Amino acid sequence: MEPFLERLRSGEILISDGALGTMLMRGGLRPGQCPELLVVEQPDLITSIARQYLEAGADAVHTNTFGASPMKLSDYGLEERTEEINQRAVNLVAQVVDDRAYVSGSCGPSGKIMQPYGDFKEEVLYDGYERQMRTLTDAGVDIICIETMFDLREAVLAVKATKAVSPQTPVMATMTFDKTPKGYSTVWGNSIEESAAGLQEAGADVVGSNCGHGMENMVEIARRFREATSLPLLIQSNAGLPETIDGEIVYTESPQLFAEKTHELIDIGVAVIGGCCGTTPEHIRAIKGVVDSQ
Amino acid sequence: MSLLEQISTSLQQGEDKQVFELTNEAIAEGIPAKEILDNGLIAGMDIIGEQFRKHEIFLPEVLLAARAMYAGMDQLKPLFAKEGIPSIGKVVLGTVQGDLHDIGKNLVGIMLKGAGFDIIDLGKDVPPEEFVETAVREGAEVIGMSTLLTTTTPMMTQVIELLKEKGFDSTIKTIVGGAPVSEELARDIGADSYGYDAASAVDRVKELIG
Numbered sequence: 004m005e006p007f008l009e010r011l012r013s014g015e016i017l018i019s020d021g022a023l024g025t026m027l028m029r030g031g032l033r034p035g036q037c038p039e040l041l042v043v044e045q046p047d048l049i050t051s052i053a054r055q056y057l058e059a060g061a062d063a064v065h066t067n068t069f070g071a072s073p074m075k076l077s078d079y080g081l082e083e084r085t086e087e088i089n090q091r092a093v094n095l096v097a098q099v100v101d102d103r104a105y106v107s108g109s110c111g112p113s114g115k116i117m118q119p120y121g122d123f124k125e126e127v128l129y130d131g132y133e134r135q136m137r138t139l140t141d142a143g144v145d146i147i148c149i150e151t152m153f154d155l156r157e158a159v160l161a162v163k164a165t166k167a168v169s170p171q172t173p174v175m176a177t178m179t180f181d182k183t184p185k186g187y188s189t190v191w192g193n194s195i196e197e198s199a200a201g202l203q204e205a206g207a208d209v210v211g212s213n214c215g216h217g218m219e220n221m222v223e224i225a226r227r228f229r230e231a232t233s234l235p236l237l238i239q240s241n242a243g244l245p246e247t248i249d250g251e252i253v254y255t256e257s258p259q260l261f262a263e264k265t266h267e268l269i270d271i272g273v274a275v276i277g278g279c280c281g282t283t284p285e286h287i288r289a290i291k292g293v294v295d296s297q
Numbered sequence: 298m299s300l301l302e303q304i305s306t307s308l309q310q311g312e313d314k315q316v317f318e319l320t321n322e323a324i325a326e327g328i329p330a331k332e333i334l335d336n337g338l339i340a341g342m343d344i345i346g347e348q349f350r351k352h353e354i355f356l357p358e359v360l361l362a363a364r365a366m367y368a369g370m371d372q373l374k375p376l377f378a379k380e381g382i383p384s385i386g387k388v389v390l391g392t393v394q395g396d397l398h399d400i401g402k403n404l405v406g407i408m409l410k411g412a413g414f415d416i417i418d419l420g421k422d423v424p425p426e427e428f429v430e431t432a433v434r435e436g437a438e439v440i441g442m443s444t445l446l447t448t449t450t451p452m453m454t455q456v457i458e459l460l461k462e463k464g465f466d467s468t469i470k471t472i473v474g475g476a477p478v479s480e481e482l483a484r485d486i487g488a489d490s491y492g493y494d495a496a497s498a499v500d501r502v503k504e505l506i507g
Contacts, residue, residue, distance in 0.1 A: 034395025034449045035422065078397045114398065120360040183352035192355025247482040252450065 007063070007105050007146055008173050008208055011235045011274045016294050019063040019107065019148070019239060019277030020056035021287045025254070027052070027067075037079040039071040042091040049092070053099040059284035060291030061277070064100050065109040065148060066092040068139065073131045074113035074123075086138045093142035107146040107175070108139035110161060112153065128157060132164035140169035149176040150213045150239070151279075153189040155201045162205040175209040175237045175275070176202045180224055182216065187224055195224060199231035213239035214279045217256050218264040225271045235274035240264075242281035254281025258289035265293040300326065304337030304369065309344055311361025313368040320369040330376035331383060335413070338369045342411025349408075350496035356404070363407040384415035386506040387437040391419035391428060392475075393452035398445035401475060404495040405441060412499045425455040432469050438506050441498070442488075444475040453478075454486045470505040474498055 010017060027038050030048045042049055053064050070076070071092065073085045081088070089108075096106045113131065115123040136147060147165045152158035158176055165174050178198050180187040187195050195212075202210045210232060212224045221240040228236050242254035242261070261278070268276055276294070278286045298306070300323050307315040316338075323333045345362045348354045374382060388409055392402045399421045406416050417435055419427055432440050440460075442453050453473050460466045473483050474492035483491035490505055492498025 028446075028448045032448065034446070034452065036395075114400070116360065116400070120357045185352055188352065188355065190356050192357060244479075245477045246479065247450075247485055252477060 004102055004105065004145075011209070016269060016273075016297065017062040017275045018060055018287060018290055018294060019237065019275050020053075020061040020065055021059075021278035021282035021284065022242075022280050023052065023065060023067055023069065023109075025280050026283070037070070037076070037081060039067055039069070039076065039088050039092070040079070040081060042067050042088055042095055046091070046095055049095045050099050053096045055284040056287055057100055057104055059287035061104055061287055063105040063107040063146060063148075063275070063277070064096050065107045066096050066139070066144065067109070068092045068135070069109045069111040069150070072110065072113055072135045074115050074128060075111070078114065085134055089135055089138040090142045093139060093144055097143060105145035106143065107148045108136075108144035110135060110139075110147060110149045111151050112157060117154070117156065125156075125160065129160045129164055132161045133168055136161075136165040137168040140165070140172050144172065147172055147174045148237075149174065149207075152176070152178045153193070154191040155189070155193040155198050158198070159201055159205040162202060162207050166206040173208045174206065175211070176205075176207040177211045177213040177237055177239065178202075179214040180212055180220075182220055187220075187227060195227040196231045199228055199234070203232055203234055207234070209235045209237045209275060211237035211239075211273070211275075213237075214241055217241055217243035218260060222264055222267045222271070225268055225273050229271050236272065237275040237277070238268055238273050239277040239279045240282075241279045242286060245281065256281070258283075258285040261286045262289040262293050265290045269293070269297060300328065301333065301337040301340070304333065305341035305344070308338060308341030308362055308365040308369065311358060311365055313361075313365040316365040317368040317372065320372040324372065324376065330373045333369070334373055334382065338366050338373075339411060339413050342366055342408070346408050346411060346496050346499060350494070356400075359404065359407065363411070366407075366411055382415070385413045386439065386502070387415045387417065387435060388439045388441055388502060389417045389419060389428060389432045389435065389437045390441040390443075391423035392421040392443045392445075393449050393456070394422055394424045395449040395452060396444045396446050397421050399443075401445065401495070402441075402443035405443065405474065405492065405498045408495040408499045409441075409502060412503070414502065425452060425459050428456045429459045429463060429465070433463070433465060437469060439470050439472060439502055441472045441474070441492070441502070443473070444478065446477065450477060450482065450486070453488065457487045472498065472501055472505065
C-alpha cells in the first residue's frame with residue numbers, strides 16, 4: 004500500500020472506521036468487563052467487527068486498544084498484560100485487513116489526572132504511553148490514532164511518546180469538544196485553536212476531533228480546525244448523543260445524515276472521515292458512497 | 298478585605314497553602330468555625346460553581362479550588378469534632394457497578410461538598426446493594442449515581458428498585474447523571490432527579506432535600 008500520508012498529501016480523502024465500543028456492547032460486552040481484553044477472550048468478535056468495517060469501505064481500521072495504556076488497564080489489574088493485549092489487537096486487525104487497509108493503533112486517555120490537579124506525575128503517563136506505543140508500532144501498525152483526548156497536555160504527551168519510539172509512524176491526534184457559550188472547548192478548557200497548535204507542535208501529522216455531540220457540531224468544529232491549521236484533518240463524529248427509546252439506548256443520527264454531512268466535511272477540506280460512538284458499518288458505507296462520488 | 302473574604306478569594310485562585318494558613322488565622326482570631334466554613338470556604342466554592350456553570354472556568358481550576366477547600370476543611374474538622382462538620386444534607390455518591398469512570402462523579406462530589414453537603418463517596422464500580430446499605434446505615438437523604446457507559450444504566454434501575462423493595466424510596470431520594478443519561482431516561486427508570494452537569498446537580502439535590 005502507498006504510505007498513508009502520501010495519499011493524504013495527494014489530496015485523496017480516506018475513510019476510517021466507525022464505533023468499536025458500542026459495537027462491542029452489541030456483541031455482548033458485559034458491564035465491568037475490560038473491553039480491551041476481548042482481543043484475548045473473544046478474538047472472533049474483534050475480527051468480525053474489523054471485517055465489517057473493511058467491507059463497508061474503511062481505508063483505516065482501528066485496533067481495540069483505546070483503553071490499552073498501562074494506566075487504563077491498571078483499573079482492571081491488567082497492567083502487566085499491556086504488551087500482550089496491544090500486540091494481539093494489532094495482529095487481529097492486520098490479519099483481517101491483509102494490506103487492503105491501514106492498521107490504525109487506537110489510544111485513548113489514561114483516565115488519570117496529572118499533578119497539580121490530580122495525583123499522577125507527568126512522567127508516569129509519558130512512560131505509560133511510550134510503553135503502549137512501542138508495542139503497537141513494533142507489532143506493525145501503519146498509523147497511531149490518539150483520540151477522545153480532553154486535556155491537551157496529556158494528548159501532547161501521547162503524541163511525543165509515539166514520535167520518540169517510532170518517528171516514522173504517522174500520528175493522528177483528535178480531541179473532544181463541547182459547545183459552550185464562549186465557543187468550542189474541551190472540559191479541560193482547551194480551545195480548538197490551542198489544541199491544533201499544541202498537537203502540531205508536538206509532532207502530530209493529522210489533527211481533528213472525535214466523539215462529541217454529533218455531526219451538526221462536528222462540521223462547525225472541522226471548520227474551526229481548518230482555519231487553525233494547515234495539517235490534514237481527521238473527523239470521527241458520534242451518531243449524536245445517546246437517547247432512550249422504549250428503554251433501549253439508541254444513537255439517533257442515521258447513515259443518511261452522515262452522508263449529507265460528509266459532503267460538508269469534504270467541502271471544508273477534511274482529509275480523513277470516520278465515526279465514533281453509535282456509528283455502525285452502515286454509517287461508514289454511507290460516508291464511502293459520498294467519497295466515491297466525488 | 299476581611300479574613301473570610303480572603304479565604305474565599307484564595308480558594309477561588311486554588312491557593313491551598315494560603316487557604317490553610319488563612320483558615321488557621323481565622324480560627325486563632327476566634328471566628329466561629331461555622332462562620333469560616335459558610336462565609337469563607339463555601340462562599341468561595343459557590344463562586345467557583347457559578348463560574349464553572351457559565352464556562353468561565355474549566356475542570357483544572359475547579360480541581361485546584363477543591364484542593365484548597367479541603368485544605369481549609371481539614372483545619373476546621375477538629376473544631377466540629379463532636380457533631381462533625383455541619384452539613385445541609387447527606388449524599389451517598391458513586392459510579393455504578395461496571396463503570397470505572399469517575400471524573401464526572403468526583404466533580405459532583407466536589408461541588409456538593411462545596412455547597413455544604415456531607416458526601417459519602419463510594420468510588421467507582423459500586424454494586425446496587427452497597428449504595429442502598431450505605432445510605433440506610435448513614436441516614437443519607439440522597440443517593441447520587443453516575444455512569445458514562447450506556448451498558449451500565451440498568452444498574453441505576455437496580456438501585457432504585459432495591460430502595461422500593463426495602464421501603465426506603467420515600468425517605469431516600471435518587472439523582473442520576475452521566476454522559477448517556479438524560480432527563481427522559483432519569484424519568485423512565487424512576488429516578489427522583491437528574492443532574493445535567495455538576496453545577497445543576499447541586500441545585501437538584503437542594504430541591505430534593507428542600
